Amino acid sequence: xxxxxxYCPTSDGExxxxxxxxxxxxxxxxxxxxACWAGxxxxxxxxxxxxxxxxxxxxxxxxxxxxxxxDLVREDLAAMDLSAQLAVAATPLAALWLARAxxxxxxxxxxxxxxATRAALAAVPLAALQLPPPLARRLEGFGLRRIGDVLALPRxxxxxxxxxxxxxxxxxxxxEIADPQPWFVFPEHFxxxxxxxAPVEAAPVLLFAARRLIAALAGWLAPRNAAVRAIExxxxxxxxxxxxxxxxxxxPVYAPQRIERVLKERLDALTLSAxxxxxxxxxxxxxxxxxxxxxxxxxxxxxxxxxxxxxxxxAARLGPQAVQxxxxxxxxxxxxxxxxxxxxxPRHAPxxxxxxRPLWLVEPPEALRESHGRPQRAGPLALVAGPERIESxxxxxxxxxxxxxxxxxxxxxxxxxxxxxxxxxxxxxxGWFA
Amino acid sequence: xxxxLALVLERTDIRRGxxxxxxxxxxxxxxxxxxxxxxxxxxxxxxxxxxxxxEHGGISGxxxxxxxxxxxxxLTGAGQAVVLIAPPYCAHxxxxxxxxxxxxxxxxxxxxxxxxxxxxxxxxxxxxxxxATLLWLDALFRAQxxxxxxxxxxxxxxEGGGGAFCFRPARLAAAASPAPxxxxxxAQDIGGRLQxxxxxxxxxxxxxxxxxxxxxxxxxxxxxxxxxxxxxxPDIRRRNRVAA
Numbered sequence: 266x267x268x269x270x271x272y273c274p275t276s277d278g279e280x281x282x283x284x285x286x287x288x289x290x291x292x293x294x295x296x297x298x299x300a301c302w303a304g305x306x307x308x309x310x311x312x313x314x315x316x317x318x319x320x321x322x323x324x325x326x327x328x329x330x331x332x333x334x335x336d337l338v339r340e341d342l343a344a345m346d347l348s349a350q351l352a353v354a355a356t357p358l359a360a361l362w363l364a365r366a367x368x369x370x371x372x373x374x375x376x377x378x379x380x381a382t383r384a385a386l387a388a389v390p391l392a393a394l395q396l397p398p399p400l401a402r403r404l405e406g407f408g409l410r411r412i413g414d415v416l417a418l419p420r421x422x423x424x425x426x427x428x429x430x431x432x433x434x435x436x437x438x439x440x441e442i443a444d445p446q447p448w449f450v451f452p453e454h455f456x457x458x459x460x461x462x463a464p465v466e467a468a469p470v471l472l473f474a475a476r477r478l479i480a481a482l483a484g485w486l487a488p489r490n491a492a493v494r495a496i497e498x499x500x501x502x503x504x505x506x507x508x509x510x511x512x513x514x515x516x517p518v519y520a521p522q523r524i525e526r527v528l529k530e531r532l533d534a535l536t537l538s539a540x541x542x543x544x545x546x547x548x549x550x551x552x553x554x555x556x557x558x559x560x561x562x563x564x565x566x567x568x569x570x571x572x573x574x575x576x577x578x579x580a581a582r583l584g585p586q587a588v589q590x591x592x593x594x595x596x597x598x599x600x601x602x603x604x605x606x607x608x609x610x611p612r613h614a615p616x617x618x619x620x621x622r623p624l625w626l627v628e629p630p631e632a633l634r635e636s637h638g639r640p641q642r643a644g645p646l647a648l649v650a651g652p653e654r655i656e657s658x659x660x661x662x663x664x665x666x667x668x669x670x671x672x673x674x675x676x677x678x679x680x681x682x683x684x685x686x687x688x689x690x691x692x693x694x695x696g697w698f699a
Numbered sequence: 700x701x702x703x704l705a706l707v708l709e710r711t712d713i714r715r716g717x718x719x720x721x722x723x724x725x726x727x728x729x730x731x732x733x734x735x736x737x738x739x740x741x742x743x744x745x746x747x748x749x750x751x752x753x754e755h756g757g758i759s760g761x762x763x764x765x766x767x768x769x770x771x772x773x774l775t776g777a778g779q780a781v782v783l784i785a786p787p788y789c790a791h792x793x794x795x796x797x798x799x800x801x802x803x804x805x806x807x808x809x810x811x812x813x814x815x816x817x818x819x820x821x822x823x824x825x826x827x828x829x830x831a832t833l834l835w836l837d838a839l840f841r842a843q844x845x846x847x848x849x850x851x852x853x854x855x856x857x858e859g860g861g862g863a864f865c866f867r868p869a870r871l872a873a874a875a876s877p878a879p880x881x882x883x884x885x886a887q888d889i890g891g892r893l894q895x896x897x898x899x900x901x902x903x904x905x906x907x908x909x910x911x912x913x914x915x916x917x918x919x920x921x922x923x924x925x926x927x928x929x930x931x932x933p934d935i936r937r938r939n940r941v942a943a
Contacts, residue, residue: 579822583815589806593793602791623791624790624794625786626790650917677887677891679761679916680760699764
């Protein structure tokens, strides 16, 4: 067993140096959201009042060793704008004490095995144990400052003077007796929120706070090997007023960066009706991840990912109806034969061989003047192919009976026009052969 | 030759006036051998902006898309994506499919505001997952594109490395542009061919225009087409009367 403890000091003295960031910086206490984030590294997470402990022995190989894993943890903490003291030890209690005793990145104590843990514990000051005040005073009275001082004394005598619980804790920290920990139970449905320390007026600023929730979501998805297609971001204005920002993705996503970029587009375009007080992220439904093999040379997979992300971002900023695919539909009426498709259209069956069709369709058809029996559009049009009779739709009320021609105008532009055979008749421009 | 001068001439970003520039990225075959021969690198440039100028504000019916269709069909055939930004009309799926374009590789973006259109264009050009981007931006901007926009588009195309084709009105032919390749397209009177005038390329000025046979919806066009119309029309009228 190897334990990584993240000790989150409750005093946030150092945040005062960054007034801008501290406005959006939520409290630093470990929350269920933080525990969710830790799910990225291991399913065994213990949530204590002032620290988060991760059992990482089983994860080392996956993440490429302890230093690589710790680098990832530090990177994530920095991205979430969280400060936490790290420590690694062979027992959960030792990890917690070492983390509490540490100060700053330079003093991180990393003990990959039990002997190293025991050696490191000797130097831990007794204050890090956060003992009850009477016990702490007695130890101080004995002239004991560090755990090493205590361990130098005979155990049996210590037990008689200081009580059994203290001895048991020591034995647990040293790995002499087992120390089972309650695991954090990952929620079945993801819904995590955080209070903003100060009301936020500008929507884009919320992204900083949202980063923690997105990291939590990514951690929650990881042990389930799941991905999401839709996320709901709720901005709480107080007094029961909330703004819902739904995020939709064309393909299931699980990478936090991708979710963040789409959320950024939405927030950039959003104007808050009232200052935001809290933020909440909710996932209605998670689905299993589709894992595909990576190609070695082609890079097609990365291109596909990049395109999907681009489409999500465009849809987030321009609205979902502004980004379309194209699909054929089996109908003779041209205006119904082509459909905008949301999301990737399936690889369709080959279109039936039809007479030439224009690339652009003018919708609704533009009425043309007729003079001397010939359609006019800035001069007479010359008909070069046709007629093609299209008659269909008596069953759905969009009845059409038209004779289509390919026409060329004075400027050699190629048009697709039809004459309506039903009253009141007339010529119409329906497409351009571009 | 001076040895330092020879060194300078070896650089890929320096070219002599009488030779084509070395294309920074592999080009995209146009599907027209005569056009390929006139373009630096032998095809449509990738990672650089290409301007296609036509009458009627770049939204013309003279076959300006027909010029790109062979290249687009080749791209989508290989599973690469093509994005249309602010197309002027509804795309008619059966026609695109008939032109050999794989529809599942095609994406259409309809921005409603000019600012959004420019943003979407830059994002699409910068995206490595898009093999070609077709732009119709001038219709959205009432007067014309802001001066620095084209440069932004060109730089974005350089980042993404895909083809970038901007359809623009022919009246801008004399205007300055950062696009390294500018073609003016005109329909020809006879035969329905497309006349391509190379306004600008990274190479010696083009001596003469190129005539291309673009895929047309109908056969050879008569020089006096009104005769055809006259022949067809009464015929239909008669048939309608019979049907009635």
